[in-house]
Amino acid sequence: MALDAFQDIFCRMIASADYRARLIDNPEAEFDQHDLDAREKRRLTAMASHPGMRINTAIHRANRLTPLDQTLPLTCFLLGSRLGALLDRYWHCNPTENLQLPAECARFADFIVDELQSGRLADPFVGEVLAFERACTELRFFSAEELASRTETQPRLPAKVRVLHFQHDPEPLLEALSELKPPPENLAEGDFHLAVDARSDEAVFRLLDPVAAAALLGSRNAL
Amino acid sequence: MYSEQKLGIGLLFNPALPQFLETRPESFDYLEVIPDREWADRGVHGSPRFLLLEQSLEFLERSRERKPMLCHSIGLSIGSAAIFDSGHVEQIRWLHQKLDFAWHSDHLSFSRLPQDLAAAGNGPEMHAAISLPVPYDQQVLQLIAERVRYIRAVIDCQFLLENNVYYAAIPEEEMSEAEFLNRLCQVSGCGILLDLHNLYVNSRNHGISMEAFLRDIDLRHIVEIHVAGGDELLGFYTDSHAGPVAEPVWELLDETLRAAPWIRAVTFEFHESSYPLLKTEGIAAQLARARRIWERHC
Ligand SMILES: [Fe+2]
Numbered sequence: 001m002a003l004d005a006f007q008d009i010f011c012r013m014i015a016s017a018d019y020r021a022r023l024i025d026n027p028e029a030e031f032d033q034h035d036l037d038a039r040e041k042r043r044l045t046a047m048a049s050h051p052g053m054r055i056n057t058a059i060h061r062a063n064r065l066t067p068l069d070q071t072l073p074l075t076c077f078l079l080g081s082r083l084g085a086l087l088d089r090y091w092h093c094n095p096t097e098n099l100q101l102p103a104e105c106a107r108f109a110d111f112i113v114d115e116l117q118s119g120r121l122a123d124p125f126v127g128e129v130l131a132f133e134r135a136c137t138e139l140r141f142f143s144a145e146e147l148a149s150r151t152e153t154q155p156r157l158p159a160k161v162r163v164l165h166f167q168h169d170p171e172p173l174l175e176a177l178s179e180l181k182p183p184p185e186n187l188a189e190g191d192f193h194l195a196v197d198a199r200s201d202e203a204v205f206r207l208l209d210p211v212a213a214a215a216l217l218g219s220r221n222a223l
Numbered sequence: 224m225y226s227e228q229k230l231g232i233g234l235l236f237n238p239a240l241p242q243f244l245e246t247r248p249e250s251f252d253y254l255e256v257i258p259d260r261e262w263a264d265r266g267v268h269g270s271p272r273f274l275l276l277e278q279s280l281e282f283l284e285r286s287r288e289r290k291p292m293l294c295h296s297i298g299l300s301i302g303s304a305a306i307f308d309s310g311h312v313e314q315i316r317w318l319h320q321k322l323d324f325a326w327h328s329d330h331l332s333f334s335r336l337p338q339d340l341a342a343a344g345n346g347p348e349m350h351a352a353i354s355l356p357v358p359y360d361q362q363v364l365q366l367i368a369e370r371v372r373y374i375r376a377v378i379d380c381q382f383l384l385e386n387n388v389y390y391a392a393i394p395e396e397e398m399s400e401a402e403f404l405n406r407l408c409q410v411s412g413c414g415i416l417l418d419l420h421n422l423y424v425n426s427r428n429h430g431i432s433m434e435a436f437l438r439d440i441d442l443r444h445i446v447e448i449h450v451a452g453g454d455e456l457l458g459f460y461t462d463s464h465a466g467p468v469a470e471p472v473w474e475l476l477d478e479t480l481r482a483a484p485w486i487r488a489v490t491f492e493f494h495e496s497s498y499p500l501l502k503t504e505g506i507a508a509q510l511a512r513a514r515r516i517w518e519r520h521c
Contacts, residue, residue, distance in 0.1 A: 003304035003362065004340055011336055011351045043358070043394050052390030052428065055459045056353055059390075063352040101263050141263050141274055201278060 005034035009044055014056040015091075023048045064091065071105035071137040074177040075112070075130045078123065086115065102141040109134045125173065125183050128166045132174070132194070135162040139198035156217055160199045163208065163216060166192040171207055229521065230291055230325060230488040232514045234506070235449075236283070239498035243506055244286060250510045253325070254286055255293040255490050258318050264298065264311075266348070273314055287322050293447070293488065294324040294380075295416075301370050301384070302333035302357035305340065306348065309373070316378045325488075326446065327374075328383035328416045330354050331367070331404070356389040359396040359403035364410070371411035383446050385416040388424045388462040401439035408444040415440070418449035419475045420462060420492075427460040433475060442483035450476055450513060451492040464494040466501060467509055473516070480520040489513050 009030065013020040023030050027045050036044070047053065065087070069076055076083055090111050112130055115121035138147065139160060147159035157163065166173070169188040176184050193213035197204040208216060231252030234240065244254070261280050262273040286292070298311055315327060332354040338347045357363045367384075374382050384407065386400060398406070404415055417440070426433045450472050454465045468491065480486060491509050493501060501509070 003358075003366075004336075006358075007304055007333060007355075008336055008340055010355060011349070014351060014353065014355075015349075039395055046394045047391045050391035052392070052459065054457055055390040055461065056355075058456060059461070060352040100265055102265070141265075143274075 002035040002037070002040070005036055006040045006044065009034065009036075010047065013044075013048055013053060014060050017057060018092075020048055020053060061087070061091070067101050067104040068108050071101055072108065072130065072133045074174065075126060075133055077177055077180060078126055078129055078183075082121070086112070086121070102137055105134060105137045125168065128164070128168065128170075129173070129177065132164050132166075132170070132196075135164055135196055136198075136203065138162075139196060139203065158199065160197070162196045163213060164194045164196065166194060168192070170194045228325075228487070230293075232510055232517055233293065233488055233490045234510065235295065235490055235492040236286075237493070237495040237498075238279075239495035240506075241282060243503055247503060247507055248289065250507045251290070253291040253293060253488065254283075255295050256283055256322075258294055258296050258315055259298040261318065262314070267308065267310060272310060283322060291325050292322050293490070294319065294322070294327040295385075295490075296327065296329045297354075299329040299374075300333050300335040301329055301367055302331065302355075302363065303335050304333075304366070305337050306335050307370055307373075308335070309377075312374055312377050319378055319380060324380055326381040326383060326414075327378055328385055328447065330387055331357065331384040331407075332387040333357055354387060356387050356393060358393045359398040359400060361397055364398075364403060364407055368407055368411035371407070371413045375412055381414055381446065382412075383414040383416040385418050385449065386421050388418075388421045390428065390459060390461075392429055399436075399439065401436050405439075405441045405444070408441065414446040415444045416447045416449060417445045417479070418451070419472045419479065420449060420451040420453060420469060423469060423472050423475065424453055424460055424462045437475075437479060437482070442479075443485075445479075445483055445486055447488045447490060448476065448479065448486060449490050449492055450509075452497075464492050464497070466493065466497045467505065468512075473512065476513070477516050477519070480516060484520045486521065489517055 009023070013023060023044070027041065027048070031041050031044070079086060090108060093111070094107060109130055112121065112126065116123070116127055139162060144159040164170070167189060168183070169190075170192055172184050173187060176182065191210070193208040193210075193216075195206045195208055195216065197206070233253040233255055234244075234251045236254050236256045260276075261283065262275050265272055265274060283292070294315060296311075296315055299308065300306060318324075319327065334351045334354050335348050336351070338349045357367070371382060371384070384404070386404065407413060408415060422433055422436060425431050450468045451462070451464045452466045452469045452472075453461050453463045455461070456463075476489065480489075491506075491513060493506070493509075
């Protein structure tokens with residue numbers, strides 16, 4: 001009897017409807033790879049076809065969305081009706097989950113960046129909003145020492161400060177998204193720099209003028 | 224021996240509640256908290272593993288000065304065959320030292336597994352993202368009883384396990400749920416957190432008899448009760464904690480407290496997304512209704 005193998009298959013059937021369909025079609029092909037006794041095989045076969053498995057999958061998906069919604073809410077809102085298909089693809093590529101907020105945020109952010117770079121996803125705002133929310137999540141969940149040791153940290157800034165580059169005026173953009181409104185029309189375009197300073201409990205956001213941005217990115221002690 | 228003191232009517236803490244707790248302190252006797260929401264757990268190999276969410280924790284410390292507190296963890300996954308997380312138990316012990324919980328509970332279920340079975344406890348984990356049932360078999364009973372004894376040795380307060388919801392039934396179980404819980408309490412020394420809504424959910428979805436469960440469960444082991452609501456999804460009734468307590472659960476609460484007046488606490492659970500529906504008065508009304516039933520019997 002192998003309770004661990006039983007639990008592994010039970011869990012994979014919930015995470016992937018394709019896997020469950022394969023198990024229904026040809027259970028022995030999957031069972032042969034595991035140390036399962038006859039009762040466990042009968043149990044898994046019956047559970048694979050149980051109508052309640054659809055609910056398990058629906059709850060699993062809702063719960064997988066939670067860490068993304070908590071860390072990247074504006075990005076999720078911006079993606080709107082495209083989010084469902086993107087999540088299908090993301091979860092298909094990443095069938096397992098650890099639900100740890102910063103890790104899950106980073107993994108989904110990498111996926112979206114890849115979608116943007118490959119041209120499968122086209123959106124003028126998603127890239128910069130995603131980078132902003134990802135930075136806020138990292139500043140929130142990692143200590144100054146950990147941030148300082150990361151290669152992607154901006155080397156001339158304190159570890160708990162990031163300067164994010166936007167191609168649209170970030171203040172009206174982020175304000176609209178926070179109120180669940182689409183980006184305003186006629187948003188000013190150009191090079192904008194938003195400083196996120198998380199050195200105290202509440203993060204402070206400040207839009208920098210070009211001179212200040214150049215000075216900040218050029219001097220560690222300027223803030 | 225642990226205290227037998229009754230606590231009364233309480234609330235499961237969620238992020239929508241701080242204002243309610245400040246403005247309506249007379250409506251509840253204690254607060255139940257989910258410790259796993261007080262830190263970001265960066266995994267067994269994270270260093271440091273637990274990153275504390277300082278503001279939330281400070282709020283709970285202030286709340287603890289005014290009301291007793293219960294700990295209701297969700298991260299233990301006590302039924303996982305391949306994982307037992309002593310680091311999580313240590314972290315609960317640390318929080319217990321800070322907040323002095325009247326008792327600690329978790330769920331009779333599993334949710335965490337190794338990504339690669341061969342690597343077991345040493346490799347990365349995956350999370351089922353749902354609390355899943357364990358088979359009510361003798362082998363599982365022994366596994367969980369051993370872990371309960373470990374937890375009780377590490378954390379110096381009473382430990383309870385909560386009856387779970389399930390959507391896909393596990394066939395050919397060796398014991399009924401009530402029998403499993405009774406025997407687990409006998410051999411491990413844990414108590415029962417009886418979630419009456421979970422019982423109702425299972426009865427709605429699988430036709431199990433709530434009367435038979437309440438007849439067969441050893442009521443002497445029940446320390447705390449959960450009451451909650453749910454909603455429909457794809458033809459099933461789910462344990463979503465949406466809105467007010469489901470009406471049949473109030474009847475179950477009345478029957479259970481009449482039969483077991485020694486039960487020490489009744490906790491109302493709702494999901495924070497239901498706050499706009501319930502609002503302050505709605506929450507207060509749920510607590511007041513629980514209190515009327517409590518005062519009739521306890
Ligand atoms: Fe519960």
